[in-house]
Amino acid sequence: MKIFFLSLSLLILPISLARAEAPVTVRVMVEESQELMRLEIKGEYRIRLLPTLQEVKKGASLQKVAVTATPKGIRVDGQEWPARGIRVEAMGERDIYLDTTRYRGAIEIQKDKTGKLFALSRLDIESYMYGVLQHEVPYWWPMEALKAQAVAARTYAMYQAQVNKAGDYDLKSDTSSQMYGGSTTERFRTKTAVDQTRGQVLTYQGKIFPTYFHATCAGVTAGAQEIWKINLPPISGMVHCGYCRFSPHYSWNSKVSLAEVEEKLNKSGRPVGQVLKIEIISQTPSGRVGSLKITGISGEAVIAAKDFRIWIGGDRMKSTLFTVNVVDDMAEFHGKGWGHGVGLCQWGTLGQALLGHKYEAILKFYYPGADITRQ
């Protein structure tokens, strides 16, 4: 199989192979605030100190050794070093086990400001993508949909890495960046999609940009400026999708008690007393709800719909594309779509792939004006 994909990529990616540039390295936060971590490497390894990278130990294998923080440094298997942390490398591209998860690349364990430990998975972006893609889309989706998602997710990760360059880490391993499960969760088909789009990213006027994506737009994509005050043509919305009508998230209904709305308003320091009325008072260019006016017995408050959605929770308020009616003591929401609606619509991508559209065309559809370039 490996030979097949190599020969395929030789046919498709001559420029990329000719350049043979080293892929970007990313640092992913995989554990935080731990007293104790356990490392295992089933083969040769070496340990370096941070930040000097001085090699202090190597050996034939590491068997679930304990790593703890000490007042002066860090202790590994009973041996203490006066350093802020360690980098552990496995020889021969072997994976490293950290607690219950397996990782490609190196692992860095460092002390935080409170004296507890955090761990970073440090690896090239392509290996990182192996641990990400199947969390963003089902691995059994058509290959063109997986490839479109691979390029969008790779670009998003590289953008985050650029933005966070000066920080302790580039990306988190949860939904605040992208879900990342190390090599434990890799799947063959999603790995193939990563390999077949190796190094490919989306750019606008030569620069990578935050390639947001979401589950289902339900008609028209939202502009990033509707939510985050970012104004960039490829993510400025108003793409008429029409390919996600079959999505299970195309429409939704949700009920929220007025007492809960009252409580959320109290907590946010904007009490209105018992809630009587909820009205939509503005809409965004893509037709989503911009803001709500909530009228109570003792006052009223205007709330941005995106904030209201966060209060109630993204699983109950799946989008800001909704209507609302107050019936008795409940607010009844009838909505469409799932997610913020910016950028690539994942269920629309599936719809397009099923119609035979290629991933390049799908990406250019959802990110108008963007180019696909090879890093």
Ligand SMILES: [Zn+2]
């Ligand atoms: Zn859509």
